[in-house]
Amino acid sequence: MMEFFDKVKAKFSKGVTTIEEGSKKLVGKAKIYNDIHNVEVDKEKLIKLLGSKVYDMYTKKEEISESLKSFCEEIEKKDASLEELRQKLNDIDCSKS
Numbered sequence: 001m002m003e004f005f006d007k008v009k010a011k012f013s014k015g016v017t018t019i020e021e022g023s024k025k026l027v028g029k030a031k032i033y034n035d036i037h038n039v040e041v042d043k044e045k046l047i048k049l050l051g052s053k054v055y056d057m058y059t060k061k062e063e064i065s066e067s068l069k070s071f072c073e074e075i076e077k078k079d080a081s082l083e084e085l086r087q088k089l090n091d092i093d094c095s096k097s
């Protein structure tokens with residue numbers, strides 16, 4: 001009879017461990033999804049600023065290539081951040097057992 005309870009206890013413990021691991025993955029993924037959203041919002045703000053700056057310069061007949069370089073570099077950084085975050089999500093999905 002004791003052997004039966006030991007088996008039940010072992011299976012229960014294994015189930016709890018599995019649930020804990022799954023919960024940690026879900027929380028981790030939720031944080032990454034939130035980070036992705038925040039980076040996308042930042043990127044959109046930069047794109048809007050870039051567009052506004054280009055338009056202002058265009059209306060003032062100013063040369064735009066050099067003055068826009070920093071905006072373009074920031075947008076590239078945001079794209080790299082998005083790629084890293086998406087890779088983290090992919091890594092979590094690939095590590096499922």
